[in-house]
Amino acid sequence: MEPFEKRYDGLTVEESMQRFWEENHIYDFAADDTKPLYSIDTPPPTISGSLHIGHIFSYTQAEMIARYRRMQGYHVFYPFGFDDNGLPSERLVEKETGLMARDVPREEFRQKCVEITQKYEAEFKALWQRMGFSCDWNLQYSTVSENTQRLSQTSFIELAQAGHAYLQESPVLWCTECQTSIAQAELDSKDVDSYFHHIHFHIGDQPLEIATTRPEMLYGVVCVFVNPDDARYRHLVGQMVTVPLYGFEVPLLTDDKVAIDKGTGAVMCATFGDSTDVEWVAGHGLPYKKVLLADGAIAPGVPFVAGMKVRAARKEIVRLLEERGLLLKSEKLTHTVSVHERCGTEVEIIPSRQWYIDVLSRKDELLAAGDKIQWHPPQMKTRYVNWVTNLKWDWCISRQRYFGIPIPVWYCKACGKPAYAALEQLPVNPLETDYDGICACGCHDFLPDKAVLDTWATSSITPLLNRDKAKEYGVDEGFMPMSMRTQAHEIIRTWAFYTIAKSLYHTNEIPWFDTMICGFVLAKPGEKISKSKSNSKLSPGELIQSYSADAIRYWAANARLGTDTYFDIQDMQDTSKRFMTKLWNSSKFVLSHLHDFDPAHRPERLLPIDRWIMERTNAAVLEAAKWLDEYEVGLARKVVDDLFWKDLCDNYIEIAKERLYQPDLHGEEPRRAAQHAIYYCLLTVLKMYAIYIPHEVEYIYQKGLRGFVGALSIHLTEWPKPPAPNAELLAFGETLIAALTEVRRYKAERNLSMRADIDRAVIAGDAKYRDWLLETEKDFVACTHAGEVIYDLK
């Protein structure tokens, strides 16, 4: 055996272990495997900036499950992907280059996007490799690759032809900064200080006071609503209200949604001030009056404020109202507005022609699918259910952007009817390829769709992408549903929801049997670390360089599944380093006593205490497996820690030590018995830690255990499957350790060294363990330095 270094040097070891794994294809997804399949749908991180500790936290927890399943004997399909198109990536490119997408030629911008996302992908990949991830990089996918484009466009055309995706001119959530439509899931909310302006409308010569936060929409008012039960206005319902400044008239109608006690109880309905306006316009058949343009400017033809941006227009209208005595009062208020999560701009609602996927009419099926999936932890299902139940909009999948998957559609110049690309010609970019068919109306001229697909419209097909990849390895039948989806809880409403929706449409099945929903890393109370906010002081790369990948991995397994955690660098450093050193030293000790060990030769007789530590180890294996089956890597780690540090190191090794050092005093066969026990326990403990700290464990295995076990890598060995432990042996061990603790307390109270001699020690306990205790007496005396052992057994 090679000598063990005095100190474990994680940084050097980790790189050489990673090289070893790569050279020996330890984690490859082999084509000819006959083991049961375990497939993992892992999140392709969005290429929108640098990764942070939160990613490391959740991805690492899932990686541990991949390792666990692999050791359990599954054929683990564990790919990795990158989500490298769409608005998030565009914003990254705009930030890095200082260019705005709309100011440069489309192709030039696209090229920049490709360059920059590739650069980041290389960085991301290097980081995951440096973390020791056991995915097979041959399975890697990207959401902007040609394959993905083909699959994503196919998905779109299939849904469109089946009527599940449809084109509609309707009010849409719109970001005037990014100048694109966005989906409900892309909304964030922000508290803003504003004013509740009370404006003087009138009905004939009767004044009518209406409060609004959006006076600039005055020109877009199409009616005024009051609650049908509001006695103040009941007699006025049906009459015409005159809009101030502009002088036109709109009807006074009733609607239940109007809150009697809010403002004055009368609401102006404008196209479109908010999503309630949209419902009202649709529900009451009201007309549309254009006020706002796509770039956030007031439309030409709107008196007083045409061409102004929203805020300037608001100020101007308020000024005019005030000047003419039509502004009754302005109350300060803080209210919450919807903003675009990518840029923070207040979202507007503008009619436009967009593609949607029908989800509203499928709520029941979506909820049923949620019931069929096992959510871990279970309460995460509620978030999904709440989201589906409260959906108000169909899923808008078109984006008026540049770097994404083109919508494979042209429109007839004459009748506007959409024409779809043929499946064989995909992927296709309608901006570069002309449609060569003829419209039903006889027209030959077509205009390309300039929009691209929402990035979620593509990332929601990762199970299908994975299935295609698995086919290359001969795995096809039974691939869907996949075994497991892992992700953080923030994207249940997006990635999980959209994936389920697409899966139902394309396979009529749930996408996966299980979900593993990880928590976040919070920087400090209330503030989550995210790429866009870039408030992660230490980058993952620097953290690995300073503390090693294993240290970060060990830390990442500190929490219950789904639970958010705070990142405390000091805590990570102390706990992990201490643990890794302890494992190093104890392994060093065990292996130094195995120089003449032969695993094939089982000692004829194990002492009871040897059997105890082996049973104790088995008990921990079963308990850890129970947690891991529930994806609780943190709770499982705790179980192993407890076994390893307390019972194996502090108790058993201390008790059996002298037997290993001095066979002249204890005999050769008892030494062999102790060897057998420490070999079994160390190997088993290392196998369990293999999913947490794969590098250190592999290094120890290679140095001292591979010769005994045979397997090329500890990661190719099997997760232990012990029988149920013997409860009597466990209880006997507790009896002995209680006596040992008493002796230790006696010495500590007298400031004695643990090696100090004492006259006698007492073992108290159940008489049924008498024989076992007597057999252990020699070890007990060696450990306690007691002159005599008194038995107090009942």
Add this chain to the structure above:
RNA sequence: GGACGCGUAGCUCAGUUGGUUAGAGCGCUCGCUUCACACGCGAGAGGUCCACGGUUCGAGUCCGUGCGUGUCCACCA
């Protein structure tokens, strides 16, 4: 406003079918150069398990109410 968490030692947290004396790590105190490890070992101090009410022979654990805290969703008139 709704949903879902959380509130246990100074700090971070475990405590999954309700059952002896409520646990771990860090921190603190005292001691131990002990031949794997001082990045260690041993011992100790430290808790009205947020509050109040209820169910029960028995509640940190179950139920209700309140308070505090966090996340997600809604709230733009």
